[in-house]
Amino acid sequence: MSSALGTLPQTHELYERLASCDGTLVDAAARSRALDRFFSLPSGHERPGRFWRVDFESLVPEAAAIDRNGGEIGFENPDPAVVVCDLATAAREHPQLLSRAFATSEIAANKFGALAYAFAGRGVFVYVPADHACDEPIVVRYHAAAGSAIFPWSVVLAERGARITVIERITAGAGAFVCAAAEVVTGDHADVTCAVLQDADPEARVIASRAARPGRDSRLAWNLAELGGALAAGDLRVAIEAPGANAHVTALFFPRGSQHVDLINTIDHRAGEATSETLVKSAAAERGQARFLGNIRIAAHAQGSDARLRDDALLLSPTAHVDSVPALEIAANDVKAYHGATVGAIDAEQIFYMESRGIERDAAERIIALGFFEPAVEAFPTAALRDEIRAALAAKLS
Amino acid sequence: MPEQGLRISNLRCSVAGNEILKGIDLTVEPGRVQALMGPNGSGKSTLAFSLTGHPSYEVSGNVELDGEDLLALAPDKRARAGLFLSFQYPAAIPGVKVANFLHAARQAERPGDLPPAKFRALLLEKMEQLGIDPSFMGRYLNDGFSGGEKKRLEMLQLAVLAPKYAIMDETDSGLDIDALKDVGASIAALRASEEGRKTGFLIITHYPRILQYITPDVVHVMIDGRIVETGGHDLAHRIEREGYDKIREKIASVV
Numbered sequence: 001m002s003s004a005l006g007t008l009p010q011t012h013e014l015y016e017r018l019a020s021c022d023g024t025l026v027d028a029a030a031r032s033r034a035l036d037r038f039f040s041l042p043s044g045h046e047r048p049g050r051f052w053r054v055d056f057e058s059l060v061p062e063a064a065a066i067d068r069n070g071g072e073i074g075f076e077n078p079d080p081a082v083v084v085c086d087l088a089t090a091a092r093e094h095p096q097l098l099s100r101a102f103a104t105s106e107i108a109a110n111k112f113g114a115l116a117y118a119f120a121g122r123g124v125f126v127y128v129p130a131d132h133a134c135d136e137p138i139v140v141r142y143h144a145a146a147g148s149a150i151f152p153w154s155v156v157l158a159e160r161g162a163r164i165t166v167i168e169r170i171t172a173g174a175g176a177f178v179c180a181a182a183e184v185v186t187g188d189h190a191d192v193t194c195a196v197l198q199d200a201d202p203e204a205r206v207i208a209s210r211a212a213r214p215g216r217d218s219r220l221a222w223n224l225a226e227l228g229g230a231l232a233a234g235d236l237r238v239a240i241e242a243p244g245a246n247a248h249v250t251a252l253f254f255p256r257g258s259q260h261v262d263l264i265n266t267i268d269h270r271a272g273e274a275t276s277e278t279l280v281k282s283a284a285a286e287r288g289q290a291r292f293l294g295n296i297r298i299a300a301h302a303q304g305s306d307a308r309l310r311d312d313a314l315l316l317s318p319t320a321h322v323d324s325v326p327a328l329e330i331a332a333n334d335v336k337a338y339h340g341a342t343v344g345a346i347d348a349e350q351i352f353y354m355e356s357r358g359i360e361r362d363a364a365e366r367i368i369a370l371g372f373f374e375p376a377v378e379a380f381p382t383a384a385l386r387d388e389i390r391a392a393l394a395a396k397l398s
Numbered sequence: 399m400p401e402q403g404l405r406i407s408n409l410r411c412s413v414a415g416n417e418i419l420k421g422i423d424l425t426v427e428p429g430r431v432q433a434l435m436g437p438n439g440s441g442k443s444t445l446a447f448s449l450t451g452h453p454s455y456e457v458s459g460n461v462e463l464d465g466e467d468l469l470a471l472a473p474d475k476r477a478r479a480g481l482f483l484s485f486q487y488p489a490a491i492p493g494v495k496v497a498n499f500l501h502a503a504r505q506a507e508r509p510g511d512l513p514p515a516k517f518r519a520l521l522l523e524k525m526e527q528l529g530i531d532p533s534f535m536g537r538y539l540n541d542g543f544s545g546g547e548k549k550r551l552e553m554l555q556l557a558v559l560a561p562k563y564a565i566m567d568e569t570d571s572g573l574d575i576d577a578l579k580d581v582g583a584s585i586a587a588l589r590a591s592e593e594g595r596k597t598g599f600l601i602i603t604h605y606p607r608i609l610q611y612i613t614p615d616v617v618h619v620m621i622d623g624r625i626v627e628t629g630g631h632d633l634a635h636r637i638e639r640e641g642y643d644k645i646r647e648k649i650a651s652v653v
Binding site: 348357363364370 | 451476482498499507538
């Protein structure tokens with residue numbers, strides 16, 4: 001099987017490949033600097049140790065595998081008042097709008113964000129004008145063919161009072177490498193929901209860097225379902241820079257077989273009177289392994305912040321491993337911050353209760369595990385998407 | 399035709415090496431109500447868990463359910479054979495909706511007997527019968543339920559699954575007076591229903607108060623893992639007046 005990942009000493013090939021890519025959004029010097037950062041920065045993800053099998057530091061795309069067209073990109077836009085287009089079109093027709101959101105976050109400062117930035121040019125731009133409520137979700141699809149490497153970048157800009165739901169679907173064939181990025185910038189009083197359904201081939205690798213900057217008194221929900229891939233890694237940051245923002249981050253993942261998931265969520269409260277709520281539900285089976293690092297930072301001047309972090313992991317096999325690391329850094333004194341984490345097997349009393357109602361043990365475990373995910377599933381937009389996630393989880397449980 | 403009934407003979411049970419049940423003989427016939435009374439720690443709940451197959455209990459002896467060797471069956475098969483336990487402390491299972499759970503249980507016990515729409519109709523009918531609010535259906539199983547709500551949900555399960563034999567373990571425990579009235583009304587409605595009249599009940603209780611709602615045909619008193627006295631409904635009244643001490647004294651004087 002061909003693989004989009006190579007070994008480390010192919011730096012020059014990558015630079016050459018970069019130089020030959022057309023339609024990028026980044027000038028040559030910035031691209032080169034970004035690639036330098038990719039090669040020099042540590043990933044921030046787990047290093048291989050007693051448990052961890054994935055060495056993030058040595059993950060490098062094979063230059064020859066890079067798909068110049070950025071894989072298959074699709075989008076559906078049911079609302080003519082909303083702009084949905086590929087990034088090249090956005091750069092041509094809406095350069096001012098694009099520049100208000102594209103590369104305005106700290107994405108390019110981290111290792112894989114820098115890689116995505118170096119090759120940025122393919123992706124989708126979504127723009128919602130002020131006070132417009134788009135009731136149908138915008139669906140964006142990215143697909144990497146087997147053995148290819150792609151760098152899709154989503155940009156969502158919602159003006160003041162706008163409301164929108166964006167569903168991003170990421171799929172990839174065997175051996176593919178997806179290094180994705182997404183940026184969301186919202187105006188005051190906006191209401192934006194972004195959902196990601198990642199269902200790549202079990203032999204693919206998907207690493208995503210995501211960042212959001214919600215406006216004053218806005219609501220931002222970001223829901224991640226990391227279901228596929230040999231490796232699914234993510235770095236999600238919400239920078240609360242305007243007071244009164246309300247951020248909800250929900251993530252669910254379920255590594256089994258030899259899947260590996262590594263998510264880093266950071267909620268940065270840099271303005272006061274804002275609330276954030278993070279809910280993470282994970283299960284691991286067989287040799288599946290996962291790490292969730294939940295950072296909550298509250299700056300000294302961000303008084304009145306209210307940050308909640310809840311992270312539950314279900315271990316379904318003795319060989320599965322989940323590490324849950326909440327990290328709170330609080331510099332303000334008038335805040336509410338809560339974090340709770342649990343890691344454990346299914347409660348034997350729950351199983352017995354179900355069995356006592358005639359339900360077989362295996363079925364009981366499945367029902368309980370699905371129920372365990374339910375609070376996270378319910379956060380996702382649209383009944384159809386929720387059912388799809390439930391079905392995918394059920395399939396992983398059988 | 400095997401002999402009908404839940405027939406328990408010489409049932410012994412140990413937990414972590416301690417013998418809790420020291421040879422129980424008891425028969426629950428279809429349509430009849432047996433009450434098993436006893437002070438705390440006498441082994442009443444252990445009997446309930448032994449019969450339903452809780453994995454922590456080491457059980458010996460013989461139990462037949464309509465002629466079938468119950469102790470040879472896994473817990474789910476015991477339920478499918480027609481045994482039901484109303485738990486003293488039902489487990490909360492977040493994320494699993496009451497309606498979905500009950501449908502899964504009904505499907506497990508009687509595969510394909512009701513299409514979803516008919517099942518829903520049955521559920522609504524039973525809820526009305528037992529005076530349970532339809533909003534229960536969409537709630538997560540026992541999650542955030544009050545003590546009274548949990549017990550009424552147990553009664554609803556009993557009504558929907560219509561078992562041959564039902565063990566009710568301390569259904570009245572932990573309820574305040576209003577909740578007891580509600581749960582009691584559910585029990586009375588259940589017993590009066592068509593299926594409820596055919597079910598054999600084993601009512602496990604510390605206090606006689608629950609027996610106002612479901613009249614026992616026979617009352618047994620259990621102390622220290624043995625049934626020490628068996629009588630009619632009047633035995634429950636005697637316990638109400640005298641407590642368990644009189645019976646304890648009597649046993650002590652015999653020994």
